[in-house]
Amino acid sequence: MSEPTELSDPPGTSRRRKPAAKPKGRVTMTDIARAAGCSQATVSFVLNNSPGIRLSQQTRDRVIEAARALGYSPPVFSALRPPVTPFEGLDGIIGFAVDQLATSPEAVVAIEGARQASWNAGNVLLVAQTMGDAVMEPRAISALTRRGISALIYMTIFTREIAAPDFLYSLDIPVILLNCYTADYAFPAVVPSEIAGGQSATRHLIAHGHRRIATITGEPWMQAAQDRLKGYRRALATADIPFDPELVVEGDWSASAGYAATVKLLGLEERPTAIFCQNDRTAIGCYEALKEAGLHIPQDISVVGYDDEEIARHLFPPLTTSILPHLAMGQWAIEQLETPPTPGRGRYPITKLECPLVERESVGNVPAQLR
Amino acid sequence: MSEPTELSDPPGTSRRRKPAAKPKGRVTMTDIARAAGCSQATVSFVLNNSPGIRLSQQTRDRVIEAARALGYSPPVFSALRPPVTPFEGLDGIIGFAVDQLATSPEAVVAIEGARQASWNAGNVLLVAQTMGDAVMEPRAISALTRRGISALIYMTIFTREIAAPDFLYSLDIPVILLNCYTADYAFPAVVPSEIAGGQSATRHLIAHGHRRIATITGEPWMQAAQDRLKGYRRALATADIPFDPELVVEGDWSASAGYAATVKLLGLEERPTAIFCQNDRTAIGCYEALKEAGLHIPQDISVVGYDDEEIARHLFPPLTTSILPHLAMGQWAIEQLETPPTPGRGRYPITKLECPLVERESVGNVPAQLR
DNA sequence: GGCGTCGACTAATATATATTAGCAAGCATA
DNA sequence: TATGCTTGCTAATATATATTAGTCGACGCC
Numbered sequence: 001m002s003e004p005t006e007l008s009d010p011p012g013t014s015r016r017r018k019p020a021a022k023p024k025g026r027v028t029m030t031d032i033a034r035a036a037g038c039s040q041a042t043v044s045f046v047l048n049n050s051p052g053i054r055l056s057q058q059t060r061d062r063v064i065e066a067a068r069a070l071g072y073s074p075p076v077f078s079a080l081r082p083p084v085t086p087f088e089g090l091d092g093i094i095g096f097a098v099d100q101l102a103t104s105p106e107a108v109v110a111i112e113g114a115r116q117a118s119w120n121a122g123n124v125l126l127v128a129q130t131m132g133d134a135v136m137e138p139r140a141i142s143a144l145t146r147r148g149i150s151a152l153i154y155m156t157i158f159t160r161e162i163a164a165p166d167f168l169y170s171l172d173i174p175v176i177l178l179n180c181y182t183a184d185y186a187f188p189a190v191v192p193s194e195i196a197g198g199q200s201a202t203r204h205l206i207a208h209g210h211r212r213i214a215t216i217t218g219e220p221w222m223q224a225a226q227d228r229l230k231g232y233r234r235a236l237a238t239a240d241i242p243f244d245p246e247l248v249v250e251g252d253w254s255a256s257a258g259y260a261a262t263v264k265l266l267g268l269e270e271r272p273t274a275i276f277c278q279n280d281r282t283a284i285g286c287y288e289a290l291k292e293a294g295l296h297i298p299q300d301i302s303v304v305g306y307d308d309e310e311i312a313r314h315l316f317p318p319l320t321t322s323i324l325p326h327l328a329m330g331q332w333a334i335e336q337l338e339t340p341p342t343p344g345r346g347r348y349p350i351t352k353l354e355c356p357l358v359e360r361e362s363v364g365n366v367p368a369q370l371r
Numbered sequence: 372m373s374e375p376t377e378l379s380d381p382p383g384t385s386r387r388r389k390p391a392a393k394p395k396g397r398v399t400m401t402d403i404a405r406a407a408g409c410s411q412a413t414v415s416f417v418l419n420n421s422p423g424i425r426l427s428q429q430t431r432d433r434v435i436e437a438a439r440a441l442g443y444s445p446p447v448f449s450a451l452r453p454p455v456t457p458f459e460g461l462d463g464i465i466g467f468a469v470d471q472l473a474t475s476p477e478a479v480v481a482i483e484g485a486r487q488a489s490w491n492a493g494n495v496l497l498v499a500q501t502m503g504d505a506v507m508e509p510r511a512i513s514a515l516t517r518r519g520i521s522a523l524i525y526m527t528i529f530t531r532e533i534a535a536p537d538f539l540y541s542l543d544i545p546v547i548l549l550n551c552y553t554a555d556y557a558f559p560a561v562v563p564s565e566i567a568g569g570q571s572a573t574r575h576l577i578a579h580g581h582r583r584i585a586t587i588t589g590e591p592w593m594q595a596a597q598d599r600l601k602g603y604r605r606a607l608a609t610a611d612i613p614f615d616p617e618l619v620v621e622g623d624w625s626a627s628a629g630y631a632a633t634v635k636l637l638g639l640e641e642r643p644t645a646i647f648c649q650n651d652r653t654a655i656g657c658y659e660a661l662k663e664a665g666l667h668i669p670q671d672i673s674v675v676g677y678d679d680e681e682i683a684r685h686l687f688p689p690l691t692t693s694i695l696p697h698l699a700m701g702q703w704a705i706e707q708l709e710t711p712p713t714p715g716r717g718r719y720p721i722t723k724l725e726c727p728l729v730e731r732e733s734v735g736n737v738p739a740q741l742r
Numbered sequence: 743g744g745c746g747t748c749g750a751c752t753a754a755t756a757t758a759t760a761t762t763a764g765c766a767a768g769c770a771t772a
Numbered sequence: 773t774a775t776g777c778t779t780g781c782t783a784a785t786a787t788a789t790a791t792t793a794g795t796c797g798a799c800g801c802c
Binding site for chain 3: 038039040041042045053054055056059
């Protein structure tokens, strides 16, 4: 085989072949054999781990090393990637890449939504973490794609615009962005509608007669914080309540910042009758400061949070807060896959999903004496 | 192939071949071609999505359908699976199967531990959910194994003995059990040392002078609840404090059960000076009941929790609790992979990892008047 | 020192897959 | 009605991989 029909010298032929060459792109077992100094058959045995074949560990190692060095990889059969459409009883595999799994519960919630939505289709969700790391991310995603996935959902923990890594563009499967979006609208994308969320939280307070509504923000460079504040202002404007900068205190999403901010608000000449904490942790600190000040929630003052973290329902009184729609976002992402099989690369609008308010017991009407 | 060296009739041979047969296990493109009513070449074109080849969509569909129906799949060169040992600069893939991701944070924590441990080795972790479902589980795991994982970590949410699914035994990669174990000790397994955890939580209270220590259990059928209680009893016994059944109240891990149980304990003739809540949620309810009763923590009464949930540090006062070692368990699982390359199938002892106590501010010395 | 026989491997070959060349049907010109 | 071009496919064949049937040398053993 190696000597092209030149069968004049049987053994020790390896000396020839110097002439560069291997112009054909693919790496074959014969190449590996040459590199490892053994026969193609041996390579086949090693790579397949053929049972009943006895080979020295050395040879095995050499073959494997050579195979790796040459980048040998089995064929993929891209057409066999199962579809993601429901009806078929096939087990598709959907990749879910997220920068971090551990820092906040939202990623898991979105995964849960995606899982639920793909459940009846029998699709398996495979999750990889990119850690937002330039080295790990391609690896993680190629671990997903290498053996064929039907679609990729790409999520970030913080809502933001991203510069999608190049390889996302060259995948030949549908890609859905979750909680992030690209400037070029190249992929379907879904994010929470934080502006509307901030607005309806505030409106809820207004509906209870509050006019003097404070808000404690998150870290101001984060889009979520900006949008929630924007919603707050819109709600005030809609109700013809003048915006009072004194009532906006900058926090950083933490309970201690919530505490400090609340203390500050209570020190105001005319204190607010309601506080919109832009996340639940902030509300924890806020609660504590209010209780210390001897105020009762919601009789004396109302509080709303945001995010509907687990803890919100364990607070006393249970906190009215806005649900981050990550469950729905996960479902939405899967649904996108079901409808059109991705026609070319279009421009997709960014979908925003509502953050519904869960009413619990931390909001009441304005106390009579303050009305 | 099937016609043994009978080369007398070149074309149109397909008419023969009827004789049932396809005894060879493997499915070939020729099989697919026959099923789809086309040539092997066409199958190759379709499956490889060869560029520049024009084929009707119908034919493509038929081929793909046939390929699926026959279960065609590309070879996996098992020997090429990258090792899990650090040094090598190769990106291995480690599979992590867990029954559920969303129900509790522990799964994510264990994953995080595994990720950290495999980080410097450049290994990618791929997570799949089995949902404890007999149909989904094999699919999920085969989705992992099919892409050539180097090892599998199999985790359950609740600590328990499992009957490992058969296919776990026939995998040719290392399998590590996390938070579960099999009766036959066939795999390395790691679980939290709940007995020791319950013991040291109780001992901590004893060390602060408490003698009358109550405990609120979890759901009694769960192993964790049994073990934590066992640890409580051991600590008492060690300190020569008689066990008083009155001081053990059955809960169900929930805050409301914690509340009710605490109310009951406070109604006791001689009330406890400390309460060991067997999880943090129970402690939330406990806190509330104590506060309502006008008791201050830790001046009047001490409380410890278990699990170190996020919320524990936001309680007022921050709750002393035991850390579930899931992070360490995840790391441990990865470390097991690094040491011996799994010699045969041995019998592995179950490893138990400590649940260290985090001291915060909910434990104080016994109030003078009660001492 | 002749004789098994066992470990480690390869030559040759059987099978599977990829690719090239080109056929045939349809249909739009001309 | 011939001409040419496209679409859709296959026969034949080139390449790649899997498997069978050994070869070869190093023991071990009367």
